[in-house]
Amino acid sequence: MTFRLIWQFLLIASLTTALTVKENDRASFVTAAKSAASNAVSYYNDRQSKDIPGKFDGTWWEGGAFFNFLINYWHWxxxxxYNDIITEGLAYQAGDNNDFYPSSVQGTIGNDDQEFWALAAMTAAEQKFPDNPKAGAVGWLGLAQGAFNDFMDRWEYDKLTCGGGLRWQLVPTLGGYTAKNSISNGAFFQLAAxxxxxSGNQTYATWANTVWDWSVQSSLFNNQTWKINDIVNIAGDCQNPDRSQYSYNYGSxxxxxxxxxxxxxGKEEKWKTGLDGILQMTWSTFYPTKxxxxIISEVICDPWARCDxxxxxxxxxxxxxxxxxxLVAPYTSGEVIPKLTGSAVGAGQSCTGESNNQCGQQWYAGKWDGTKGIEQEMSALSVFANSLVAFAYEGTAGPVDADNGGNSTSNPDGGGKSGEYKPPVLKDITGGDRAGAAIVTLLFAGAWIAIVLWLLRAK
Structure with a gap:
C-alpha cells in the first residue's frame, strides 16, 4: 500500500510540473505554448456552437482574440x-460584407467586438499567415480594411455627441449605446496605425491622429499622467469618466x-512620448511590485480570482x-521582454490543474488557483508564445508590411455598408436659429394674450 501511494504521488507530481517555464530556455516556452494551445483548441472543439466556425458559446468577440493568439502561436x-480552423473561423465570421459584421451578430455587439476580429486579420497579414485559398475570398488585409471603413463611417462629429469618437455599442437598445469607451476607440486607433x-496610405495616419487626439480631449485618457479610464458618457460631454483600470485599454x-x-x-515626439508614458503607467498599475x-495582474479582479x-x-x-x-519599437525591449518572460514563468506555475495542466488566472500565485476554462488557456497560450520574442534574432521575426514581404490581398473599398442604425446628425444652433425661435415664441405668446383678452371681454 505504501509503495502504491508513493507511486501515485510521483505520477501526479510529474503531471503537475510539466509546464515549468525557464526564462533562458526557449524549449520550455514552446512546450508550454503547445500544451495551452492543445487545451484551448479542445475547449473550442467541444463547445455547443461548434457547428458555427469561429463562434464561441455566449460570446462572439473572444473568437477574434482566440484566432489572433493561434496565429501568433503558429508564427513563433x-x-x-491549427491553421485550418483559423482560416475557417476568420473567413466565416467575416460575413457577406467582408468586414467582420455578420448578420448573426448585428444588433447585439459593440464596435470593440468587431475590432478584435479586424485586429486578428491584421495580425494574419503582418505575420504572412496564408490568405484564404478559396476562390474569390478576400485577403486578411482586405478584411481588416473593410472593418476599418465601418468604423470610419460610424465616427461622430456632432458636438452634441462629444465632437468625435466611436460609441461603445451600435444600436439604441444596448446599454453601451450612450457611452464611448477606451477599447472601442483604442482598438480603432491601433487598427488605423x-x-x-x-500600407503607407496617409488616410490611415490621419485617422490614427484623429482618434488619439479625440481620446485625449474627451478625458478617456490623460496625456500628462497617462492614466487611461474605461468609459465616458455622452450625456456628460464625455468628461465624466469611469476610472476603472483594465490592462487592454493601455495595451491598445x-x-x-x-x-x-x-x-x-521616431521623428514625431508625440508617439515616443505617448508610448513611454503609457508603458510606465502600465508597469506601475498591472505589474505589482509585491x-x-x-508578473502581470488584472488588478480589478485577479486578487479575488473573480475575473469574468x-x-x-x-x-x-x-x-x-x-x-x-x-519589435516595432526595439528601444523598449529591455523593459518589455522581462515583463513577458516573467509573466510566462508565473503562468507556467499556474498551469498545473487536474491531469492535463489546466491553467488558472492568478499567474503570480505560484500554483493553480482552481479556475479553468478556454479563456485561461487562451491567455496562457498568448504569453507563452509571444514571450518567444525574447529569443528572436533582430530583424528576422518582426511583422511585415506591403514593401517588405507582405503579400495579403488588399481591398481598401470594402465594408462601410453594413446598414446599422445611425443617430440623426443635429446641426449646430446658430444666431439665426435663436432669433427665429424668439420670434415664434413672441408670436405664440401674443396669440395667447389676444385670446385671453377676447374671452374676458366676451364675459
Missing amino acids: TGDSQ RLYWY YAAGAAYMYNKTN YGGN RDQLCFKGLMASWLSTIA
Whole structure:
C-alpha cells in the first residue's frame, strides 16, 4: 500500500510540473505554448456552437482574440496543425460584407467586438499567415480594411455627441449605446496605425491622429499622467469618466503608438512620448511590485480570482501587443521582454490543474488557483508564445508590411455598408436659429394674450 501511494504521488507530481517555464530556455516556452494551445483548441472543439466556425458559446468577440493568439502561436513555434480552423473561423465570421459584421451578430455587439476580429486579420497579414485559398475570398488585409471603413463611417462629429469618437455599442437598445469607451476607440486607433504602417496610405495616419487626439480631449485618457479610464458618457460631454483600470485599454493605445513611432522613424515626439508614458503607467498599475514587478495582474479582479470571461482574456491581449511593441519599437525591449518572460514563468506555475495542466488566472500565485476554462488557456497560450520574442534574432521575426514581404490581398473599398442604425446628425444652433425661435415664441405668446383678452371681454 505504501509503495502504491508513493507511486501515485510521483505520477501526479510529474503531471503537475510539466509546464515549468525557464526564462533562458526557449524549449520550455514552446512546450508550454503547445500544451495551452492543445487545451484551448479542445475547449473550442467541444463547445455547443461548434457547428458555427469561429463562434464561441455566449460570446462572439473572444473568437477574434482566440484566432489572433493561434496565429501568433503558429508564427513563433512553426506548429501549423491549427491553421485550418483559423482560416475557417476568420473567413466565416467575416460575413457577406467582408468586414467582420455578420448578420448573426448585428444588433447585439459593440464596435470593440468587431475590432478584435479586424485586429486578428491584421495580425494574419503582418505575420504572412496564408490568405484564404478559396476562390474569390478576400485577403486578411482586405478584411481588416473593410472593418476599418465601418468604423470610419460610424465616427461622430456632432458636438452634441462629444465632437468625435466611436460609441461603445451600435444600436439604441444596448446599454453601451450612450457611452464611448477606451477599447472601442483604442482598438480603432491601433487598427488605423497598423494599416498605415503596413500600407503607407496617409488616410490611415490621419485617422490614427484623429482618434488619439479625440481620446485625449474627451478625458478617456490623460496625456500628462497617462492614466487611461474605461468609459465616458455622452450625456456628460464625455468628461465624466469611469476610472476603472483594465490592462487592454493601455495595451491598445500603446501598440498603436509603437506602430506610429516606427512608421514616422521616431521623428514625431508625440508617439515616443505617448508610448513611454503609457508603458510606465502600465508597469506601475498591472505589474505589482509585491509580486516581483514582472508578473502581470488584472488588478480589478485577479486578487479575488473573480475575473469574468472578458477580463480573463486581457492579459493574453497585452502579451500579444507587448511582443509586437518590442519589435516595432526595439528601444523598449529591455523593459518589455522581462515583463513577458516573467509573466510566462508565473503562468507556467499556474498551469498545473487536474491531469492535463489546466491553467488558472492568478499567474503570480505560484500554483493553480482552481479556475479553468478556454479563456485561461487562451491567455496562457498568448504569453507563452509571444514571450518567444525574447529569443528572436533582430530583424528576422518582426511583422511585415506591403514593401517588405507582405503579400495579403488588399481591398481598401470594402465594408462601410453594413446598414446599422445611425443617430440623426443635429446641426449646430446658430444666431439665426435663436432669433427665429424668439420670434415664434413672441408670436405664440401674443396669440395667447389676444385670446385671453377676447374671452374676458366676451364675459
